[in-house]
Amino acid sequence: MSDDTTAPSTTPADTPADGPHVLAVVPAHVGGRAAGSGFAALLPAPARVTVVESVDEDPEALRTARVLITALSPVTAGHLAAAPELELVQCSSHGFDYVDVAAARERGVSVCTIGSSDAEKQNVAEQTFALMLALAKQLVPAHTALADADWALPRLKPSLTELSGKRLGIVGLGQIGQEVAVRGRAFSMDVVYAGRRRAEPEAEERSGARQMDLDELLRTSDYVSLHAPLTEATRNLLSAERLALLKPTAFVVNTARGALIDQEALADALESGALAGAGLDVFDPEPPPASLRLLRAPHVVLSPHVGGVTRETVVRIALAAAQNVAGFLAGKPAGDVVN
Structure with missing residues (x-):
């Protein structure tokens, strides 16, 4: 990761430029770029992963993203409209209230949770x-x-x-x-x-x-x-x-x-x-x-929303979300679709 902690972090430069683009959004109050970079390492090549702390941080990454992974960060109708390549929004939680599910449905974008993993x-x-x-x-x-x-x-x-x-x-x-x-x-x-x-x-x-x-x-x-x-x-x-x-x-x-x-x-x-x-x-x-x-x-x-963030729980959440995204990128049907 760059020494400039204000800049979006990405996967290594030798990752194929034509691989599917994944945008991982991890707000600072739930771990930020450090947590997001650890999650990015779970996704297999040729996926290209950009890690940001808000959806608005990198408009170009949003525009080219095929998958958006969000850790409790809002995904609005405006964000969806600005992401013409988007096919999947993966929520890193059982809940999905912070995503405009109706707008995603209209756009044909699947919204998934980690519900069946029982991670939390x-x-x-x-x-x-x-x-x-x-x-x-x-x-x-x-x-x-x-x-x-x-x-x-x-x-x-x-x-x-x-x-x-x-x-x-x-x-x-x-x-x-x-x-x-x-x-x-x-x-x-x-x-x-x-x-x-x-x-x-x-x-x-x-x-x-x-x-x-x-x-x-x-x-x-x-x-x-x-x-x-x-x-x-x-x-x-x-x-x-x-x-x-x-x-x-x-x-x-x-x-x-x-x-x-x-x-x-x-x-x-x-x-x-x-x-x-x-x-x-x-x-x-x-x-x-x-x-x-x-x-x-x-x-x-x-308590500050610690119900899903023990060491053990965070690992289970990250693995569940990464496995669903990896399967989707490999051509498998996405799991835990809510729309």
């Missing part, structure tokens, strides 16, 4: 329970108090609780939701779920979760964990009205997409005491602006 499910499920346990055991205020030489036990004792015996309401029983359900049962929780449709019998049997209407799930759950994809139908799924259905002793955990929750309404609920707390790994937008009220709301545990 283990760590997202673990992060979900890390947030749940931190909320139940008040780990953040306990740590902060002790670091300030404050023995906070008398103050924290009334709010400490157990997971055992509590109801865990999962919104979206896909692969990740199922992993969360299995862990919930291991903690002796009562696990229920809601979704657009009933899950397959095998998923219900494996997870041990019972289907429930969403509003009833919200009314009766002690922990509500979001694992739904972000679509126009699910944007602000937890609106002010739905948040008002939750018990004042309930906790909300979101490791899916920030826009599934009305963030202002959630801040209102936390500040007023209408909710016991929230654990958030995702925000809208990302990184969140310093003005986001949730960053200073009471009874929150926050």
Whole structure:
């Protein structure tokens, strides 16, 4: 890679100039050019790979790209219109909400995820329970108090609780939701779920979760964990009205997409005491602006979208995306097409 870290990086100069051009977009806040260069090495010759930190960074690379790989970087209708050679957009995630799928469909461009690889499910499920346990055991205020030489036990004792015996309401029983359900049962929780449709019998049997209407799930759950994809139908799924259905002793955990929750309404609920707390790994937008009220709301545990970026998960994601792109360039049908 060039010493000039502001310049796009490419594969070696001896790569055939007529090989298919791949544009890899890795924003700085998820690893940038260093991470993208490592990914580029996974693609076989004769692919030519250009690594950038935003789609707009190299207009010529976009114009000639046959494949665009994006790591949570938005791909708009304008980007698609500026890429006449484009045939495939590969999302390095289970989600695809940051790509204009309708515009891609109109252009005849396939949009793929890594959904069938299950690359992220283990760590997202673990992060979900890390947030749940931190909320139940008040780990953040306990740590902060002790670091300030404050023995906070008398103050924290009334709010400490157990997971055992509590109801865990999962919104979206896909692969990740199922992993969360299995862990919930291991903690002796009562696990229920809601979704657009009933899950397959095998998923219900494996997870041990019972289907429930969403509003009833919200009314009766002690922990509500979001694992739904972000679509126009699910944007602000937890609106002010739905948040008002939750018990004042309930906790909300979101490791899916920030826009599934009305963030202002959630801040209102936390500040007023209408909710016991929230654990958030995702925000809208990302990184969140310093003005986001949730960053200073009471009874929150926050993490910077780490649910899919352990050492193990990053390797699985990169391999899954690279394998799909390599297969496509070799003439095989693309996998996990969402449009």
